[in-house]
Amino acid sequence: MRFMAKKYLIETFGCQMNVHDSERMAGLLDQAGYEPTDDERDADVIVINTCSVREHAEEKLYTRLGKLRVLGDETGHRPVVAVAGCVAQQEGATLLRKTNGHLIDVVLGTQRLKMLPLLVDKAARAPFAEVDVAPWDDVSFPLGIARRGDPVKAYVTIIEGCNDYCAFCVVPYTRGHERMRPKADILADVREAAASGRREVQLLGQIVNHYQAPDDPACDFAQLLAEVHEVPGLERIRFASPHPRHTGARLIEAVRDLPKVCKHMHLPVQSGSTRVLQAMRRRHTREQYMELVAQIRDAIPDVALSTDMIVGFPGEGVEDFEQTLSLVEAVQYSSIFSFKYSVRPNTLASKRMPDDVSEAEKTARIVALQSLQREIQMGLHERAVGTTVDVLVDAVSRRRDGEMSGRTTGNTVVNFPPPGGAGSQILDSGSQWIGRTVPVTIRRAEPNSLWGEVAGRVPLGAPGRDPC
Numbered sequence: 001m002r003f004m005a006k007k008y009l010i011e012t013f014g015c016q017m018n019v020h021d022s023e024r025m026a027g028l029l030d031q032a033g034y035e036p037t038d039d040e041r042d043a044d045v046i047v048i049n050t051c052s053v054r055e056h057a058e059e060k061l062y063t064r065l066g067k068l069r070v071l072g073d074e075t076g077h078r079p080v081v082a083v084a085g086c087v088a089q090q091e092g093a094t095l096l097r098k099t100n101g102h103l104i105d106v107v108l109g110t111q112r113l114k115m116l117p118l119l120v121d122k123a124a125r126a127p128f129a130e131v132d133v134a135p136w137d138d139v140s141f142p143l144g145i146a147r148r149g150d151p152v153k154a155y156v157t158i159i160e161g162c163n164d165y166c167a168f169c170v171v172p173y174t175r176g177h178e179r180m181r182p183k184a185d186i187l188a189d190v191r192e193a194a195a196s197g198r199r200e201v202q203l204l205g206q207i208v209n210h211y212q213a214p215d216d217p218a219c220d221f222a223q224l225l226a227e228v229h230e231v232p233g234l235e236r237i238r239f240a241s242p243h244p245r246h247t248g249a250r251l252i253e254a255v256r257d258l259p260k261v262c263k264h265m266h267l268p269v270q271s272g273s274t275r276v277l278q279a280m281r282r283r284h285t286r287e288q289y290m291e292l293v294a295q296i297r298d299a300i301p302d303v304a305l306s307t308d309m310i311v312g313f314p315g316e317g318v319e320d321f322e323q324t325l326s327l328v329e330a331v332q333y334s335s336i337f338s339f340k341y342s343v344r345p346n347t348l349a350s351k352r353m354p355d356d357v358s359e360a361e362k363t364a365r366i367v368a369l370q371s372l373q374r375e376i377q378m379g380l381h382e383r384a385v386g387t388t389v390d391v392l393v394d395a396v397s398r399r400r401d402g403e404m405s406g407r408t409t410g411n412t413v414v415n416f417p418p419p420g421g422a423g424s425q426i427l428d429s430g431s432q433w434i435g436r437t438v439p440v441t442i443r444r445a446e447p448n449s450l451w452g453e454v455a456g457r458v459p460l461g462a463p464g465r466d467p468c
């Protein structure tokens, strides 16, 4: 009789860090003998990896748990439910009380991922829930375990946690204090990702450019980029996110001089008003940020810059918001992630700053900001028409008759029909293009992407192309 492996399903909310944590949890469950499934009716273990950076995260979790309970009542099958991620860390055992102790079997903190298989196993056999949200300074992770979901790019964590305590941000409370991963572990992870065929690595951390290798006093973030650059098989290196106040000449030169490092920097600013930045405890002013932008553009004229922006922070007046608009206009970002301010638990702002910008005003401001950014993006994209860019292909669209999709070094999405034309035959062979870099001449600008055609004849050989 064939042994039937137990199955797991992981649902992920939030940032790239959470996506990678889910890849790690999937790998741990694989190693423990489970198999992945996409079907919640079939799953013996369901992990909900939560995010609490924006509000309503908890409500979303309770809604999801309620649906799982209804499903369990319908099917008579009750999986082990584990809640992981930032909401789990933030709420701990309180989550059990809030759900009357019968919807959740495991509460797993952000620093306790490695305990997942053990806790799931214990919870499956015991009548009570397991809670583990204790801090854990160990940032090592067994090599080759993460089940990387993306065939082209690999996330590699270099720093966990943050010590900055910006007034609006919940991350230092949910991810703990800043811990650096040893350089040897990072390079081994990058080599493993490249050897498994990934063309791009994305180095992750709350403030990546604060990196200082615990196992090599001479290695800062710029040096780490230089060493990652030497890993054979890699074509592109990205990182998220650097903090403006730690962005100095060494990092700018590394981005300029290392061919595999993408000419794109995500440089969170959060507001265009120095007054608001000070209230946010960002430790940089508008003027310093603009000086930095000028320095980066001077060194790397074609660099793409993106950012994070919050509107409606406590005390943000109309003039402050106008400064945000003027900063966005001046920088000409390739993209922005913009959010309405919401009170997050434990943060300085939640304790000392009244949430005094009305919801209607926050909505009006975010609409104005996004509409300005849309115009800027359209202008940048129109200027790209007629140019030829290198696109690393990461997807083939079934919906668009085999059209391929990828990103430029500046992280702009480019769609294009495959060489030889669209159609089902191409679609079948489309996966052969995934992971290849293709020169594409841009023919059409759209607000969020570009559309083009392959420039010349591209032989379908081994994936990749060494840009060095």
Ligand code: SF4
Pocket (backbone or CB within 6 Å): 162, 163, 164, 165, 166, 169, 170, 171, 172, 206, 207, 243
């Ligand atoms: S730098 Fe500020 S915004 Fe970024 S993770 Fe740390 S506290 Fe949060």
